[in-house]
Amino acid sequence: MLRTTLAGLLAHKTRLLLTSLAITLGVGFIAGTFVLTDTIEQGFRQLFTADADKVAVAVTPKEKEITEAVLKKIRALPGVADAQGLVQGSAPLLDRSGRAAGSVATSGIAIVKGPLDRTNYVSGRAPAGGSEAVLDENTAKTRQFAVGDTITVLDLAEKRRQFTLVGIVDVGVDQSLAYTGAVGFDTATALEMTGVKSYREIDVAAAPGVTPETLKKTASEALGKAYTIRTGDELAQKLALDSNVELDYLVLVLLLFGFVAMFVAALVIYNTFNILVAQRTREMALLRCIGATRGQVFRSILLESAVVGLVSSALGLLAGLGLGAVALNALASFDAPVPVGADVTLTPRTIVLGLVVGLLVTVGSAVLPARGATRVAPIAALRSQVEEQSFRAGLTRSIIAGLLLAGGLGLTAVAIWVLDGDVGLLTAMAGGAVFFLGVIAIGPMLMGPLAAFAGWAPRRLFGVPGRLAVDNSRRNPKRAATTTVALTIGVTLMTLISVITASTRETVTGSLDEQFPVDFMITAQHGRADGMPTLSPDVPGKLRALPEVGLVAEMRQDPSGEIASLPDGAAFRPKVVSGSLADLTTGTVALSESQAGNLGSARVGGTVPLTTTEAGKVEVKVVAILSDDSVTGTMPYTVGVADFEKYFGPVGPVRVYVKAADGIAADVSRRAVEAALTAYPTAQLVSAADVRGEFDDAFDMMFTIFAGLLGLAILISLLGIANTLSLSVHERTRESALLRALGLTRPQLRGMLSIEALVLGLIGALIGIVIGVAFGWAALQTIPNETVFVVPVLQVLLYLVLSALAGVLAAVLPARRAANASIVGSLASS
């Protein structure tokens, strides 16, 4: 029996080729995920280990900060050769136009001297003394600084300080430094520039003959329990562990897409084996005639699937290796802050996992078809004509489908109207998945009506080939359903993402228009201090003095971020739920809706306590409740401008909104504002268009990544369509020959198969679009904020057209084969 199976497999290897490709791609994606993350992990380990060799013991703060005194104490310990403190604060670098570079201030770090220096120099050397500095490679590149240039950095008092650039360094995998950029000084200058009073970490080098363990013990005894003390090796392990937590998240997201791809592959395999079994009915029956048991027939099909699964999973592992390498190259070219230097390898875990997943999915998908094969009666060997597979909706199927559909809708309804937040979203998505399973179950019943619908135009446009094609597309509803559902998965997810992206984009830009009724917004650069960075209190006054500027509205808040002053200008009045802002005079407050809820009994007319910095605790009267729905951010408490200054003193604004004066073009006004801001290098000017552009970029980027990851699942489903068609073509060899004999031309026969694929593609896309839009709506309903629901009609129509075209593309090869077959030979074939 084994030999028969293997011989059969070899004889039909082309039939299984596309199936194998589906598994290879799925396994390749999963393996690629692990190759990528394993390599990054390995890279981290290598980096940290290399660092650990230089450091004998590292001291980090736990209960107490590490002060200069602690450093001195450590230096004095026996067995210590050297100890250096690591400093990291903010030191805003100015770009060539004299503005602070980036929306977050550059980090200022200390470059230590001696054997404890872990810096990687790209060029130049370490800074020495108060007039030298180094820059990280990326910042130097984007801001166009080279070794020998003079750079300007703001000190604590925002005064410009000039340094000679003596080196370019690589910050490696430090995420925060990669994000902010880094300017490095010697330790004393770093402390002075950043104003930092304590060290993040002290690295200790051991004297000759002293082991790190001994040194750790010495340090622990001297410093007590207020600090964490690790040996270099322990430090490396901890850092590697931290980086793995972030990697685990990446693995999870990628595997989710891998799961979708494997699910689609499973459908393709299930369909292929079903068709193969149907086609080999006579072969099976013959085996049964000559004495094979049901069990043997069952096992032979499973064995066949196991061989296919194993071979294609092995190929998938190789594909994964390639994919991993490609992804690493892509990361490297984007300067992503991950180590990409380690060798790409397949770990034993990846190999085992890839093979097991590939094998399980393949064999699992073949179980039902194999069971079908055992039902072939031996007498079938004697029947000349293969029976048409008819489909009747069974009661069991109807019940299961009904339960799944109702369950999915129920879960989603609960998610929309009962739950909210992340739980709601997850429940809605789970509901969507259950509903989708219901659609798979009910699929064969949908095929007839949908084929009639999708085939309406082709029937009328393409004459006889069109009509025959539409008939063929619904000839075997079960097969058609499985084929199209594979494509439906991809289209559903694409539509879902499109709807959510478009709706969120619309919501954000809509609220930008509503609550950014200005030309520019000025904010302070982040990074200098904790909390919201503030602008100089002089900025609003300077701007009001400009003739090019109309309205200037400043937003101020207390250090805790709870109490705001009411911005000037009618354009910035938040929505009032009850009471009136006109009553916001001395000794009064307006509450946000949610804060009013938190306080329980707070009503207009009641009093609430406020904690202030200048006036201590005050009791204020509530005069209004404000809507939470505001992008400018409704603070829990809003007080009048005069009261705010009385409570908190002359605090600088966190934001200033500016409108161009009437009759002045926005760009003219912008130039005037920019000129006025020269004295405030950390003030950042953005326009509504800039903000919208940033949002757009972020949305586009997210969408592109998702689309790219889903592309694999869609590709596999297209393989499925090609596979089903080529197997159908094989099954209908004599039919095609008959049509050719009756006068159907080759192009007409090719056209007929293309139209059949087009109809299948359209059906798959139609179902996908309907479900995608519906569950996109459901997902949006679970988001607590008011979200606009937008269907990107053009984009969705594009999916419809692309699916139809993709179907036609998948039909190219099968159609060619059918059209080029000799009529006489095909008529004779059985």
Place this chain on the structure above:
Amino acid sequence: MVASIALLTMTMTTDVRAAVVARGLTKVYGQGDAAVRALRGIDVSFATEAFTAIMGPSGSGKSTLMHCLAGLDTVSAGNVHIGDADITTLSDKQLTLLRRERIGFVFQAFNLLPTLTAEQNIRLPLEIAGRQADQVLMDRVVETVGLRDRLSHKPSQLSGGQQQRVAVARALISKPQVIFADEPTGNLDSRSGAEVLAFLRRSVRELGQTIVMVTHDPQAASYADRVVFLRDGLLVSEVTGPTPQSVHDMLLKLEA
């Protein structure tokens, strides 16, 4: 004696207006040592409005001859005229159009598209050609075939004999210059077979159709006006006005 009569009739039939004429028809499969000469220079013509049967033992080349005559297969040498067209010079596209317009087919099995009803199957060649069915002819054909109450049935709901009658009706509906039938009764029981054959003969007599039928069954061949015999790729004999017995005798003689 038989040979001289045969020669005489052949000369006579070429004088009658012929629907299909083959000259020096040769078909070789494979190359070199493996070459098989299936047809070795056949000259034959088939008269219009006549029912001709092609007979011969297995491997004599009768199916190959039919495929070549009908333009389903290419020829190695010689030519075939259907009406005024030399089909050996036509491209695949032209051949397809010629089949569509001038030739009808009835095969041994798998004649009908399973997705179409009997009526749709009958109309199929016309629709492929983009022509309207002649309703009078349609009615007459349906009446003659005796399938009026079966027209809306799918092939799977018809018996083998009924399926073959639908196939014959389909071949008739486009009024082709010639109908090629390849063992049309090969899969039928004798009663259904007799029905189909009688119907083929009636369509020649009453509708003036030209039919060329390949068969190995003397009983079937006896329905024809004329039987031509093949052996080893050569036309060796023929009988006009055949009876089952005369055909049977001729076959025995050829196989001897």
